[in-house]
Amino acid sequence: xxxxxxxxxxxxxxxxxxxxxxxxxxxxxxxxxxxxxxxxxxxxxxxxxxxxxxxxxxxxxxxxxxxxxxxxxxxxxxxxxxxxxxxxxxxxxxxxxxxxxxxxxxxxxxxxxxxxxxxxxxxxxxxxxxxxxxxxxxxxxxxxxxxxxxxxxxxxxxxxxxxxxxxxxxxxxxxxxxxxxxxxxxxxxxxxxxxxxxxxxxxxxxxxxxxxxxxxxxxxxxxxxxxxxxxxxxxxxxxxxxxxxxxxxxxxxxxxxxxxxxxxxxxxxxxxxxxxxxxxxxxxxxxxxxxxxxxxxxxxxxxxxxxxxxxxxxxxxxxxxxxxxxxxxxxxxxxxxxxxxxxxxxxxxxxxxxxxxxxxxxxxxxxxxxxxxxxxxxxxxxxxxxxxxxxxxxxxxxxxxxxxxxxxxxxxxxxxxxxxxxxxxxxxxxxxxxxxxxxxxxxxxxxxxxxxxxxxxxxxxxxxxxxxxxxxxxxxxxxxxxxxxxxxxxxxxxxxxxxxxxxxxxxxxxxxxxxxxxxxxxxxxxxxxxxxxxxxxxxxxxxxxxxxxxxxxxxxxxxxxxxxxxxxxxxxxxxxxxxxxxxxxxxxxxxxxxxxxxxxxxxxxxxxxxxxxxxxxxxxxxxxxxxxxxxxxxxxxxxxxxxxxxxxxxxxxxxxxxxxxxxxxxxxxxxxxxxxxxxxxxxxxxxxxxxxxxxxxxxxxxxxxxxxxxxxxxxxxxxxxxxxxxxxxxxxxxxxxxxxxxxxxxxxxxxxxxxx
Amino acid sequence: xxxxxxxxxxxxxxxxxxxxxxxxxxxxxxxxxxxxxxxxxxxxxxxxxxxxxxxxxxxxxxxxxxxxxxxxxxxxxxxxxxxxxxxxxxxxxxxxxxxxxxxxxxxxxxxxxxxxxxxxxxxxxxxxxxxxxxxxxxxxxxxxxxxxxxxxxxxxxxxxxxxxxxxxxxxxxxxxxxxxxxxxxxxxxxxxxxx
Numbered sequence: 001x002x003x004x005x006x007x008x009x010x011x012x013x014x015x016x017x018x019x020x021x022x023x024x025x026x027x028x029x030x031x032x033x034x035x036x037x038x039x040x041x042x043x044x045x046x047x048x049x050x051x052x053x054x055x056x057x058x059x060x061x062x063x064x065x066x067x068x069x070x071x072x073x074x075x076x077x078x079x080x081x082x083x084x085x086x087x088x089x090x091x092x093x094x095x096x097x098x099x100x101x102x103x104x105x106x107x108x109x110x111x112x113x114x115x116x117x118x119x120x121x122x123x124x125x126x127x128x129x130x131x132x133x134x135x136x137x138x139x140x141x142x143x144x145x146x147x148x149x150x151x152x153x154x155x156x157x158x159x160x161x162x163x164x165x166x167x168x169x170x171x172x173x174x175x176x177x178x179x180x181x182x183x184x185x186x187x188x189x190x191x192x193x194x195x196x197x198x199x200x201x202x203x204x205x206x207x208x209x210x211x212x213x214x215x216x217x218x219x220x221x222x223x224x225x226x227x228x229x230x231x232x233x234x235x236x237x238x239x240x241x242x243x244x245x246x247x248x249x250x251x252x253x254x255x256x257x258x259x260x261x262x263x264x265x266x267x268x269x270x271x272x273x274x275x276x277x278x279x280x281x282x283x284x285x286x287x288x289x290x291x292x293x294x295x296x297x298x299x300x301x302x303x304x305x306x307x308x309x310x311x312x313x314x315x316x317x318x319x320x321x322x323x324x325x326x327x328x329x330x331x332x333x334x335x336x337x338x339x340x341x342x343x344x345x346x347x348x349x350x351x352x353x354x355x356x357x358x359x360x361x362x363x364x365x366x367x368x369x370x371x372x373x374x375x376x377x378x379x380x381x382x383x384x385x386x387x388x389x390x391x392x393x394x395x396x397x398x399x400x401x402x403x404x405x406x407x408x409x410x411x412x413x414x415x416x417x418x419x420x421x422x423x424x425x426x427x428x429x430x431x432x433x434x435x436x437x438x439x440x441x442x443x444x445x446x447x448x449x450x451x452x453x454x455x456x457x458x459x460x461x462x463x464x465x466x467x468x469x470x471x472x473x474x475x476x477x478x479x480x481x482x483x484x485x486x487x488x489x490x491x492x493x494x495x496x497x498x499x500x501x502x503x504x505x506x507x508x509x510x511x512x513x514x515x516x517x518x519x520x521x522x523x524x525x526x527x528x529x530x531x532x533x534x535x536x537x538x539x540x541x542x543x544x545x546x547x548x549x550x551x552x553x554x555x556x557x558x559x560x561x562x563x564x565x566x567x568x569x570x571x572x573x574x575x576x577x578x579x580x581x582x583x584x585x586x587x588x589x590x591x592x593x594x595x596x597x598x599x600x601x602x603x604x605x606x607x608x609x610x611x612x613x614x615x616x617x618x619x620x621x622x623x624x625x626x627x628x629x630x631x632x633x634x635x636x637x638x639x640x641x642x643x644x645x646x647x648x649x650x651x652x653x654x655x656x657x658x659x660x661x662x663x664x665x666x667x668x669x670x671x672x673x674x675x676x677x678x679x680x681x682x683x684x685x686x687x688x689x690x691x692x693x694x695x696x697x698x699x700x701x702x703x704x705x706x707x708x709x710x711x712x713x714x715x716x717x718x719x720x721x722x723x724x725x726x727x728x729x730x731x732x733x734x735x736x737x738x739x740x741x742x743x744x745x746x747x748x749x750x751x752x753x754x755x756x
Numbered sequence: 757x758x759x760x761x762x763x764x765x766x767x768x769x770x771x772x773x774x775x776x777x778x779x780x781x782x783x784x785x786x787x788x789x790x791x792x793x794x795x796x797x798x799x800x801x802x803x804x805x806x807x808x809x810x811x812x813x814x815x816x817x818x819x820x821x822x823x824x825x826x827x828x829x830x831x832x833x834x835x836x837x838x839x840x841x842x843x844x845x846x847x848x849x850x851x852x853x854x855x856x857x858x859x860x861x862x863x864x865x866x867x868x869x870x871x872x873x874x875x876x877x878x879x880x881x882x883x884x885x886x887x888x889x890x891x892x893x894x895x896x897x898x899x900x901x902x903x904x905x906x907x908x909x910x911x912x913x914x915x916x917x918x919x920x921x922x923x924x925x926x927x928x929x930x931x932x933x934x935x936x937x938x939x940x941x942x943x944x945x946x947x948x949x950x951x
Binding site: 023024026027028029030031032033034036037039040042056057060063069070072073074075128129130131134135138140142143144145202203204205206253254255256257258285287288483484485486651652654655656658659660661662663666686687688692693694695696697698700701 | 759760761762769770771772773774792793795796800803804807808809810811812813814815816817819820822849850851853854855856857859863864866867868870872873874875876877878879882900901902904905906907908909910911912913914915916917918
């Protein structure tokens, strides 16, 4: 069913583009190789290449760099290290990006001290890529090695409460009632410990920067892989003392991010530093191995305790987590709050702490914190349902809450119950025999599991500009990002819908710091924030058009307010009488204007945020088939039902949920970065040994969108779908494995050794 | 405790000049001569010397398939291929399959089925799928899943990639497991709903 945006006045017409499954406008560029990623832009003049060398030790100090040996090779121009990189900004503050956690950000090539294995220590610059790589491979570096500690289990006793302050981090909710007493007295109870280790984002495109040295003072075009060009620009401007004119950051296409591109990564620092020092165009591309040398989803230890009364009503809920962070920053995620948002309990206790080890600072990774906490809490809820003698689906409905218990606020909208009902119907849940080990397919054990999830529906400040040219073409721009989410197409739809123009007459541009500012693409807030800014910019153009229309002789729109006008099929019409209509092209021709332009802004509504809890929800249903002799688990069927407000484009939104589902499966069954504590080093730093799903691992995935009307969470009714699809999936798989085998596995990934 | 770590000394000092040589490659029907080191990979030759950046580098180790190109119609990982070895062979890259304004049926199917998100693995997926079609072995969904499993997609677009390949493989028809050809609708959203 088609949907329209709330303002301008709702009209449901065939010409509506919002809510329709429209192909990506950037699709043809992506399938033909024409889409340019950061390492693919040409430069003015010759291009030099930088190759990064990383530390093989986890802690210590560089004592010697034999740079002279490689500088003797013809075509090798420079070996940058702490020995010759000038001191830039004095204070830590300059190195802080928009989404940095508390602490002292890592300064590449600043000091001889080594703080983590794979720390970048040298940039070799040469005339070709092959030459830079070769020189880097033969460069000798000496280190004094100190004792490191990368074992989280050994520093549990040093845990401290996670400090506040990072964007998106919500401290644990305050305790309620008497958790210990309620738990002790309850008839049904479960307690468990849950573990997952580090995971690395590994977008397909490796981090890369091409700096085009324009030969005009310090002016540069900096093509960077990032989820937010403005964040990179302000980081570079502060460190190197550059103006926004000098450091223009461009990011037209981003080959995946999943959080890894939220913060500027070290290759952009190195490339810009080298360009400034050498006054030359330069390209620096990380290797796949180097993609394991910075932020990651942190290794986390969790403890859950849940208890119910005789009928299965939750009486006690406790969720505690301990996560790793680096010695130089305090990375925080919202891990334990989610169970408290999904279920109401009169007695609760939540706790979230950090301990420091010798690794790089963890970094938000798809559904940060929620994916971690949700696996543990939804596994525990499943276990609790069995203890209470209830079906896991019925148990969730029995303990359903219509208000957010952590803040005692109503939800702006919450149709998780419909997600559970519709998902169950599509999946065929009523055919499930609740007894573990009761369902079989030949020699395979069959298990069906369910879990639900929630994520923030949030907005950030964003701006956009709309320009309607005399030929009737509308160009809208915002310095936002498209890491694959579909920003290009949904913003084009938003603009086309607002001014009633066909899609072909609208172009949306993004990823350039010369455009109006937008936040980093993360937190599922882009569709909501940038979408509202695009709508506002187009409405401002619409208001100007209406005024111009009213200046025309015998204007049929005389006396019509903007609120009483509609923009449909290239016309402005009066709501009351749609025959009172003027074609936009006629308005443009009569006005004599060469273009009509306007900026629009959007941001969170602080009053609504105080009054309401804003969340998207989902319910994931999973079928697994387990070969008990081999310990292999195959996910044969998934139904993922999502309630995330209005869906702007069901084709691209569905893809987001499909991707999230694959991520959940990957987290459940495959992903783990092995940290060798003797070496203090991640060992499987390549795609062959860091396992993610391939095509043959993925079978049928059904996506259901349960529509919500919600004009409080967002002026355009959108909650975002980037993270929500991942939630529930990992727990539903673990719950299905329990149903299949009778084994409750609380440690991810759920590899065959844990079943045998 | 303090240790001193020194990388192994070199057997000999690096050469003062790294040699290069002219290499002529036939890419998308055109010969082009470039001056490269003998160990330059076909992938780097395409991307860094011929401005054919449609072919992607995802790992440089033959582990992800993003660099897949067709050589005499067969799919290979161009990151594991030395450019010089491929002189005199017909190399086809994503740019040769179809342009932005003139897409091949496979490229169009990828757009229609939303068989990508970030787009970075996509040229490799499409070249690999074209190679799979050229091979003529795969008929069922399970076979295509298996034979497309050398190409990683971190965005998780696998089900849509499968739909796109199946559509072109059987020219709008899909083989179900019992071997009967069944026509599928053009829109891939049959399993999603907006209620």
